[in-house]
Amino acid sequence: MEIFSYLLAALTPVNLMLAVLGVSAGIVIGALPGLSATMAVAVLVPITFGMSPEAALILLGAIYTGAIYGGSYSAILINTPGTPSAIATTFDGYPMARKGDGDLAVTLSTMSSTAGGLFGVLALVTLGPLLATIALKFGPVEYFWLAIFGLTVISALSEGSTLKAFIGAAIGLLLSTVGLAVVGGDVRYAFGSQFLLGGVEQISALIGLYCIPVLIDLVAKPDAHLQAPEKGRGLRIAEGFGLMWRGKFNALRSSIIGTIVAILPGAGGSIASLVSYSEARRASKNPEAFGKGEPNGVIATESSNNATVGGGFIPTLVLGIPGTPPDAVILGALLVQGFRTGPEMFGANSAVTYTFVGGLLVATLVMLPIGLLIGRYAFKSIVSIPKALLVPAIAFMTIIGTYAIRNNPFDVVVMVVLGALGWVLCRYGIKPSPIVLGLILGPIAEQGFVQGYLMGNATGSLGAVFFGRPLSMGIIALILLSTLIPLWNSWRRQHPKEALS
Amino acid sequence: MSNQTQPNVPQRDTTRSDRLLALTMLAIGFGAIWFGRDISPMARVFPTTMAVVLLVLSALLLCKAFIRRSHEAPHETGSVPRRLLLVAVILVWGFTLNWLGFIASSVAGVAVLALIGHFQGWTPRRALTYGLALLATVAFFYLLFDVLLDVPLPAGTLWQRL
């Protein structure tokens, strides 16, 4: 088969070295809050102009994969998602680390990221052109409902008061409207201030809302940040494999969700991992354990967000429409090199495409040993570094990371102010996750809604536009299911005899 | 911090703070509608709807806080002054970044936070090693961004004027 020879072409020493280098650099970049996959890829683009297209793609793809996975380190170890895709990893990863299971959480995240990554790439190479049509089926209204679906995850997430969680989400949604409106073109709620002109940048909000409260907790008490692991326990690889094997359906389901959500341009890894998390919780026999250090929570989010890498390349390569922001940068690099995406990528240019896919596979596979190695040291060092060093170092990284997102000093101000406010709100019982969810899903919901509204006006039937399309009806059904099933579950818990085995 | 409720720790009574919270949120909701008057209709729909949602939810919370007592936040232990100091330092750090420049504000911020984060006594040896380690961290990231990644870090408007 021709395809295999192209895939094997990825195994030249240079390409292998690029994959290893790219993954390692990507992991470090992803682990640092604020340094995103998009930025890493953008910085490297000029370097790749001197390379062959295959080598350039392999390097960029490897960095991207590594960065998405690397985001889980900071999520697990300091409760701060390194990338938005890792938000849901904090839910169970950090509680695991607090209990002294940080090593197990890192091992699980590595294994599930590899598994999810492989699934996404395989979907790209086998079903790419077919799956790409999904991207075109989703209209504005479907995006609107998808965002609403994402918001219903809040009811699944919230420990404590659901009412306060929804208040938090409403605040996040309102915050998302600050700055320039895509539809309408107005500058909203900026109050003439330069600070607010660019709106609340999602990643800086993420860093502020998650990381500042962690720092505040760190300085309050003299005891250790995380519980130290028992001596000589190693990486608990066998235990990790055991848990992965038991969670194989969870990993598979999450990988499928990750791949499909990533095909939708603009939806991205954060939605994919949130939806996978809530699905994993719903399918679990033990949903109360979620949010308190349940290994399946980590498996779900990490396999799903790494599946988005391969999934996001499907519309990028097949249709020439970037699935995720890093894909947009890679697509731009391809255009500058004189490549046009589209059917040619699986026809005339298929040699490049399949070599790239081979490289992506290799990069995903080498992530396992590299990730386990780095993870081992990361966990040990976070546990053993004294607080007088850990606190200033984390604070420093949040500040430089926030600045680097858009080279904007005002974003740093927004980050620290949001962090301080987030801490106050947290004391009142409003957790950061609903706020961040609102902030991320707000623009998607708003654009979908207003575009749908305009379409409804044009066709003369708003109802048909919002409720009449088959895909919309499917998503609405999912929304109803995800809000009703928790109710049914709590009823079932009160009537244990009827519980299924 | 998200989602860890420790069942054994008694929860703090939040009834009174809930009333304050609900009132603040009501104010924010009304504020969003008031300051959104001048926005074009197409761009106003969404924020106004969200503001109304916020108003309804806060009104519910307000009613609840007058009917039932709630215990929805864990007791916080540890040093309150250190918490407040940390918040103050980070705020000052963020606000002075553009003015003092990256290096000056970061060195100062890192030093003060090391003092806040340390609970035991300081020996000269410890002060020296910690100081060097933190300086090395700042220097490393400065080099990484400014030299290797070509991200120009703020030089400080204060020094430009001198």
Add this chain to the structure above:
Amino acid sequence: MRLFTWSKLPCLARLAGACLAALSLIGPAHAADFPERNVQYIIPFVPGGESDISARLQQKYFEELTGKQLIIQYMAGGGGAVAWSQLNGMPADGHTIMGTNLPHIIIKPMDKSAGFKTEDLKDFYYFHFSPDALVVTNDSPYKTLDDFIAAAKQAPGAVMLSGSGTQSSNDLSHAKFDKMAGITTTYIPFKGTGEAVTALLGKQVNASWGYSTVVANHRDKTRMLAVATDERMPMFPDVPTFKELGYDLTGGAYRGMAVPKATPDETAQKLADIFGQINQNPEFRKKMDELGFVLVDEPFKQVPAFLAKQKESYAPVLEQLNAAK
């Protein structure tokens, strides 16, 4: 986390050393007094867009001409307003330049909260534009512009067009053309050309106000009914211009570069000369053509007149759009 970044320090330092060594080798082959060092080129949008791609193409030839690098930075936010409002606080020695876009820098300041004024930006060159075009899918029932107009007349408001942004070039062309042809259509703004073309390919809309660059990237699935250039584009010899069909519609999204206001005129002129030379490079021209861009030359001295002309062409539409608010 710190530990493993430390362990990478030696390796990164070596890499940095190697980069510096490589730079000094390429170094001062051209003994011009300007630029003295690398030039920071700030793109006020996210990476991967058209501003980014055209800047990436300039990058290579800038280095060939001057021996110094053009380093591309991104400072996205507020549709460019975040970067433009901070330009005048940046070093005014010609080594910091920023991409500027039309119609953005004329229309945005009309909103008081934009944070900058058009006059605050010292534009020294406008080097190309993406012409507006009326785009449909290959299998669309609209074969010609007249088909489209007939359909719009038959059902006013029912024909839906996707486009990139509000008060963008796409939006303005939509409003201008509707007025010229005496039709009413519904313009649905999307975030960027990628999302607008996705809506078109997915048949969520009937047609799209896009750019010729969109069709250049999606040649196998889309075609243009007409394009807003003065003459037919060499890459699309079969596509008529609006002008030859009787509608005086030309223009699109123009891209230029500006320096902080305090930068001396001579420095701005020198920069204009460099980018003028890049615009003449046949290889550069060819690459820009292939991507669907149209090169223009509006150097430093001509910029004020050029901006005035553009502003005039937006005025009637803006009044109309503002009245609709």
